[in-house]
Amino acid sequence: MTDEIEGQGGVVMTVSRFLHRIWPAGNPLARGWDKTEAALLVVAVLVVLMAIPVALTAGSRTYGDFAAQAEQQRENRLPATARLLAAAPDAVGTTGVLYQVDAVWRLPDGSERRGAVGADAGTPAGDTVHIWLDRSGNPVPPPLAAGDVIWIAIGVGLFLWLGVVLACGLLLVAAHFLFDSRRAAAWARDWAKLSREVEKF
Numbered sequence: 001m002t003d004e005i006e007g008q009g010g011v012v013m014t015v016s017r018f019l020h021r022i023w024p025a026g027n028p029l030a031r032g033w034d035k036t037e038a039a040l041l042v043v044a045v046l047v048v049l050m051a052i053p054v055a056l057t058a059g060s061r062t063y064g065d066f067a068a069q070a071e072q073q074r075e076n077r078l079p080a081t082a083r084l085l086a087a088a089p090d091a092v093g094t095t096g097v098l099y100q101v102d103a104v105w106r107l108p109d110g111s112e113r114r115g116a117v118g119a120d121a122g123t124p125a126g127d128t129v130h131i132w133l134d135r136s137g138n139p140v141p142p143p144l145a146a147g148d149v150i151w152i153a154i155g156v157g158l159f160l161w162l163g164v165v166l167a168c169g170l171l172l173v174a175a176h177f178l179f180d181s182r183r184a185a186a187w188a189r190d191w192a193k194l195s196r197e198v199e200k201f
């Protein structure tokens with residue numbers, strides 16, 4: 001029971017110190033620099049909070065734009081199968097790297113087209129690979145997946161919000177160092193003045 005009371009007292013003291021830190025108006029030792037720094041902290045917190053709906057809006061608009069782009073890609077791109085006419089280089093230690101290899105594939109009208117397509121390292125000649133074609137029958141990247149669209153939108157919103165947080169944080173750190181130097185100089189002047197007055201007695 002005693003430990004619980006002491007723990008609650010510690011939380012109260014921490015909250016009290018934080019409140020005095022962000023608004024030291026009731027502190028008789030607070031100087032103008034302290035109040036200015038506290039005001040900057042409050043403004044920074046408000047800016048960070050206000051940036052949340054802005055970041056959400058940016059992410060939502062990004063999702064809408066890329067979702068429309070993905071839908072257009074799905075309408076204008078067709079899946080196909082290409083047969084490799086040559087083997088892809090057998091590179092050791094490469095994962096997820098596609099090599100351009102000569103291949104042939106069939107178009108929707110039944111004709112064949114020959115060109116370079118991407119294949120994994122070590123894929124032998126004669127194997128087939130899945131490709132996407134545009135309306136002209138040329139290989140193109142696959143359409144954006146729904147998961148990719150979501151992650152792009154999240155990334156844009158999060159990047160924007162973190163950018164605001166970082167900017168506010170850097171501003172607060174710079175202001176803190178500036179105000180600390182001013183506070184130290186003010187305290188030094190006060191101590192020097194007090195020392196001269198003490199020496200008079």
